[in-house]
Amino acid sequence: MTDRVVVAGAVFDEGRLLAARRSAPPELAGRWELPGGKLEPGETAEQALVRELREELGVEAEPGERIPGEWPLAPGYVLQVWTVRIVSGEPRPLEDHDELRWLFRHELDTVDWLDQDRPAVAEAACRLPVG
Numbered sequence: 225m226t227d228r229v230v231v232a233g234a235v236f237d238e239g240r241l242l243a244a245r246r247s248a249p250p251e252l253a254g255r256w257e258l259p260g261g262k263l264e265p266g267e268t269a270e271q272a273l274v275r276e277l278r279e280e281l282g283v284e285a286e287p288g289e290r291i292p293g294e295w296p297l298a299p300g301y302v303l304q305v306w307t308v309r310i311v312s313g314e315p316r317p318l319e320d321h322d323e324l325r326w327l328f329r330h331e332l333d334t335v336d337w338l339d340q341d342r343p344a345v346a347e348a349a350c351r352l353p354v355g
């Protein structure tokens with residue numbers, strides 16, 4: 225059976241990457257992730273990403289390129305990541321998160337990323353300016 229896709233955004237702004245701290249479920253709460261969520265039936269990954277970032281952060285986002293790779297989550301789910309540019313709005317933790325942080329490349333290790341997000345964060349880091 226094909227794995228279900230969870231899409232997440234590597235949201236870049238002014239040389240920083242957006243990190244979001246999960247507030248639920250209890251086993252993931254307090255860990256940091258690239259914001260996103262599950263595809264709904266009939267959605268493309270890009271559509272799901274735009275919807276999720278609107279719901280979770282209150283921003284209008286524009287997906288850019290897919291970050292190469294695909295990472296296993298809970299059985300039956302895989303994580304795919306796209307670079308994202310915010311078209312309008314200032315991200316706020318409206319749903320699923322209780323804190324957001326913009327991190328420069330040298331700050332990426334200062335939050336406790338979900339294990340499954342770490343390879344994607346490392347790939348995203350390559351797209352940030354050094355410093």
Ligand code: DCM
Pocket residue numbers: 230231232252257258259260261262297298303320338340341
């Ligand atoms: N998930 C993840 N990493 C992300 C986004 C989501 O591991 N960057 C996981 C957490 C959930 C599932 O995917 O188990 C669905 O996410 P959500 O609850 O946000 O829809």
